[in-house]
Amino acid sequence: MTPENFIASKAVQALKSLYNADVEPSTLQVQVTRKEFEGDYTLVVFPLLRISHSTPDNTAKAIGDYLKAEVPEIEEFNVVKGFLNLSFSNLYWNELFGEVSGDPDFGRLPSTGKNIMVEFSSPNTNKPLHLGHIRNNLLGDSVSKLLRACGNNVITATLVNDRGVHICKSMLAWEMVGNGETPESSGKKGDHLVGDYYVAFNAIYKKEVDELIAKGMPKEEAEKEAPSLKKAHLMLVEWEKGDKAVRDLWAKMNGWVLSGFDETYKALGISFDKVYFESQTYILGKELVQKGLDSGAFVKDPDGSVWCDLTADGLDRKLLLRGDGTSVYITQDLGTAEKRFSEYKLDEHVYVVGDEQNYHFQVLKLILKKLGFAWADHIYHLSYGMVELPNGKMKSREGTVVDADDLIEQMYQTAKETSVESGKLTDLEDSEKEKLYHEIGLGALKYFIVKVDPKKTMLFNPKESIDFNGNTGPFIQYTHARIKSILRKADAQGINYSAATMKKDLSLTPKEIRIIKILNTFPAKVGEAGAALSPAIIANFAYELAKEFNQYYHETQILKEPDADLLAGRLVLISVVAQVLEKAMGILGIELPDRM
RNA sequence: GGUCCCGUAGUUCAACGGAUAGAACGGAAGUUUCCUAAACUUUAAAUACAGGUUCGAUUCCUGUCGGGACUACCA
Numbered sequence: 001m002t003p004e005n006f007i008a009s010k011a012v013q014a015l016k017s018l019y020n021a022d023v024e025p026s027t028l029q030v031q032v033t034r035k036e037f038e039g040d041y042t043l044v045v046f047p048l049l050r051i052s053h054s055t056p057d058n059t060a061k062a063i064g065d066y067l068k069a070e071v072p073e074i075e076e077f078n079v080v081k082g083f084l085n086l087s088f089s090n091l092y093w094n095e096l097f098g099e100v101s102g103d104p105d106f107g108r109l110p111s112t113g114k115n116i117m118v119e120f121s122s123p124n125t126n127k128p129l130h131l132g133h134i135r136n137n138l139l140g141d142s143v144s145k146l147l148r149a150c151g152n153n154v155i156t157a158t159l160v161n162d163r164g165v166h167i168c169k170s171m172l173a174w175e176m177v178g179n180g181e182t183p184e185s186s187g188k189k190g191d192h193l194v195g196d197y198y199v200a201f202n203a204i205y206k207k208e209v210d211e212l213i214a215k216g217m218p219k220e221e222a223e224k225e226a227p228s229l230k231k232a233h234l235m236l237v238e239w240e241k242g243d244k245a246v247r248d249l250w251a252k253m254n255g256w257v258l259s260g261f262d263e264t265y266k267a268l269g270i271s272f273d274k275v276y277f278e279s280q281t282y283i284l285g286k287e288l289v290q291k292g293l294d295s296g297a298f299v300k301d302p303d304g305s306v307w308c309d310l311t312a313d314g315l316d317r318k319l320l321l322r323g324d325g326t327s328v329y330i331t332q333d334l335g336t337a338e339k340r341f342s343e344y345k346l347d348e349h350v351y352v353v354g355d356e357q358n359y360h361f362q363v364l365k366l367i368l369k370k371l372g373f374a375w376a377d378h379i380y381h382l383s384y385g386m387v388e389l390p391n392g393k394m395k396s397r398e399g400t401v402v403d404a405d406d407l408i409e410q411m412y413q414t415a416k417e418t419s420v421e422s423g424k425l426t427d428l429e430d431s432e433k434e435k436l437y438h439e440i441g442l443g444a445l446k447y448f449i450v451k452v453d454p455k456k457t458m459l460f461n462p463k464e465s466i467d468f469n470g471n472t473g474p475f476i477q478y479t480h481a482r483i484k485s486i487l488r489k490a491d492a493q494g495i496n497y498s499a500a501t502m503k504k505d506l507s508l509t510p511k512e513i514r515i516i517k518i519l520n521t522f523p524a525k526v527g528e529a530g531a532a533l534s535p536a537i538i539a540n541f542a543y544e545l546a547k548e549f550n551q552y553y554h555e556t557q558i559l560k561e562p563d564a565d566l567l568a569g570r571l572v573l574i575s576v577v578a579q580v581l582e583k584a585m586g587i588l589g590i591e592l593p594d595r596m
Numbered sequence: 597g598g599u600c601c602c603g604u605a606g607u608u609c610a611a612c613g614g615a616u617a618g619a620a621c622g623g624a625a626g627u628u629u630c631c632u633a634a635a636c637u638u639u640a641a642a643u644a645c646a647g648g649u650u651c652g653a654u655u656c657c658u659g660u661c662g663g664g665a666c667u668a669c670c671a
Contacts, residue, residue, distance in 0.1 A: 029613095029614075033615095037615075046614080046651055056651080081615065082614085124671080161671065164670075165671080282671095303669095314598075315598085315599065319668085328670085328671085355665060356666065357665090357666080358665070359666045360666080362599075362600080362666095385665090418634065422633090451609070453609085453610090455602080457663090457665090461607090464607090467621065468634055469620080470619085470634095471608090471609075471621085475634065477634085478634050481632070482632055482635085536609090540610065551636070551637095553636085554637085559631050
């Protein structure tokens with residue numbers, strides 16, 4: 001039982017005894033006492049005044065007197081305005097810490113039995129991944145881990161957008177100016193190679209448009225009439241017909257891109273349980289449209305196109321099938337959602353997709369409801385903000401994108417430089433050092449992204465790079481390495497410490513109590529973060545714990561403690577800190593090295 | 597026009613409706629005979645504006661002003 005719940009339940013007894021009032025424990029407000037006040041936890045009594053019919057001070061004092069007299073764990077109290085500050089006994093903290101240290105599953109919530117699919121990443125196979133994708137991937141990955149820690153059965157999925165005009169553009173440019181270039185012949189990573197041809201296409205296209213305009217064609221018309229674009233559309237038609245040459249080229253180039261993506265995913269430490277390809281799913285959903293027509297949920301216009309009218313819900317009319325009977329983007333989404341819910345017996349489905357698609361998901365959900373699917377309410381769009389650069393949005397055409405592979409490499413280099421500069425780790429094998437540099441560089445990147453509330457637009461300044469000091473991944477990694485270092489020394493000195501043999505009445509310093517307090521909030525934080533789908537909550541928790549430890553480290557000579565029981569107790573405490581840091585950072589997908 | 601999101605120190609981020617709005621970076625000043633200085637200590641600096649709801653509002657509501665996204669027979 002958490003201290004908050006403990007106090008709430010005792011306060012209920014107090015209210016019953018003092019005022020003969022029945023109160024739900026969950027309605028009571030208990031919070032950690034702010035540092036500047038005496039006490040451990042604080043009961044806010046303002047909401048109770050209507051029960052006590054008395055002043056805040058008197059009410060708080062009455063409850064405090066009762067708790068001090070009746071509850072052995074509560075040792076002292078004081079009242080400041082309407083705040084009842086309670087102090088627990090040393091014994092209570094020992095017991096509480098015993099619960100934390102003795103539970104190997106601490107921080108993992110009980111199983112819910114729910115199946116949740118998390119779809120994220122979902123890249124286009126016409127250009128390499130950039131910083132925006134990194135935010136998507138890291139969020140998706142950590143949210144999946146978070147939901148697992150919350151006791152759910154999680155299936156990670158991605159939908160590869162491997163079909164469409166944008167893919168044909170790269171293919172066309174490669175045919176026109178590629179001279180048979182391959183990843184092998186050029187030494188380029190496959191996704192970058194194909195991305196280069198996408199850029200090449202746009203250059204060709206722009207030149208054609210300019211020429212048409214120079215000949216007197218209006219801009220809008222020129223943008224539609226440019227020969228290269230027409231060819232690309234033609235190529236898509238050929239693709240849909242199954243033309244062998246087009247399909248072969250398509251398969252070859254997609255293969256290059258996908259193996260490039262695999263490298264990037266590997267570098268990011270990310271994988272998927274299920275990979276969907278749009279080329280295989282884009283047909284889905286048409287039967288659903290027919291079903292909606294039959295039930296009267298949708299309407300057919302004279303030209304044969306099918307629409308869903310959402311004007312009653314404050315939105316517009318939404319196209320579901322074109323006049324020629326072909327499907328649009330949302331048609332497929334309807335179909336895949338239905339397929340996934342039935343195939344995997346999903347209870348929930350989380351889509352990690354940028355906030356530019358908020359409207360799309362609003363519409364998707366509404367249409368699914370109109371189709372009568374009960375699970376429509378269990379679709380959740382985890383909408384995250386764009387990553388902006390100091391001069392605005394990233395634009396591939398203007399060459400202002402921050403490439404994912406470059407960024408990962410840059411983080412690795414910084415980690416290496418910092419480490420070499422510090423002169424530590426000289427005794428390690430080169431391969432171990434390399435592994436460390438990657439873990440630290442990636443830790444900095446992941447933490448930087450994931451500590452920000454998902455829905456906020458975030459800013460990335462390439463010039464300033466990502467910090468390795470302060471509230472960062474490496475700070476937490478460093479803290480963990482420090483703890484491990486102390487524990488190694490303790491082991492070397494043959495000191496025995498284990499949770500099982502720990503004394504139950506150690507005298508704890510205020511700092512130690514604070515650390516126990518923070519440790520104890522971990523399961524609640526996991527639950528809170530899971531409900532909000534926000535790994536940022538876990539990141540902030542880890543930082544708070546790490547910071548607290550570092551202060552403790554500087555004010556306490558842990559290994560110099562002469563009393564054997566106290567020394568063992570301290571070592572157990574810091575080892576638990578290390579374990580909880582590992583669990584928290586594990587949810588964020590960040591490795592914690594033993595040394596750095 | 598319509599739908600939605602966001603405005604907190606110079607900068608990047610925090611704060612279930614709770615106490616004197618927290619951190620970090622950057623700025624200023626310190627701490628290495630001591631378990632890892634990627635650390636620690638001290639210091640200056642912020643809720644866009646105006647109303648409302650109440651014991652109490654950065655948080656909820658309304659309006660104003662700023663920034664952004666979407667509103668394609670593209671995906």
